[in-house]
Amino acid sequence: MRTDKQRALLDGALRVFARDGYSRASIDVLAAEAGVSSRTIYNHYGDKAGLFRAVILDSSDRVAERQIAVADKLLGRIADLEADLVEFGLQWAKRDPETEPHWALVRQIQADLDHIDPETVAAWKERGPTRVRLALAGHLRRLAAEGHLELEDPSRAAVHLVQLTAGSAAAAEPGEDWEALVRSGVGVFLRAYAPGVTSRS
Secondary structure (H helix, E strand, O other), X not given: OOHHHHHHHHHHHHXXXXXXXXXXXXXXXXXXXXXXXXXXXXXXXXXXXXXXXXXXXXXHHHHHHHHHHHHHHHHOOOOOHHHHHHHHHHHHHXXXXXXXXXXXXXXXXXXXXXXXXXXXXXXXXXXXXXHHHXXXXXXXXXXXXXXXXXXXXXXXXXXXXHHHHHHHHHOOOOOOOHHHHHHHHHHHHHHHHOOOOOOOO
16 A cells, blocks of 8 residues: 555544544444545454554654653753642643544543554554653653652552643633643652652552
């Protein structure tokens, strides 16, 4: 399959799976969205499950690369720890129209988990969420080595940082100041992980 055709198929299938979920998406609809024949899908991916695996791994790779680039840019060199963490949190929480289909697909996965191959789910987590968490943990580990933070488990701290910033923003009520929530979340993070804090959760 030509590269442009493959890209169109993966992008079209992403839109369908994100909209309809895995169980409800049909091969005919997937093919029509991408402008290919159903035979093309069967020839190249075997079945709907094979196409879904290709879509979620491709999408996860692309989103993970974007997120890791943001982390590298904002956490790679620290001038003012609190200000830089706030800027990271604001950027992490900001909606990105280009990645919205991916997050819609992730929500569909959570709702359709019983119908998706567990190996596909495990591969998605490894290529996406786990890869990103390890990249964040690496930055936090370096900050701890430089004396900015005190960590027992950088991976857990990475989860806390995202939950307290982007997670807080995602849970904001309509009209609520999500930027203030991000700033508050960074404050909580620093109170937990600043050097000299003796109790770690």
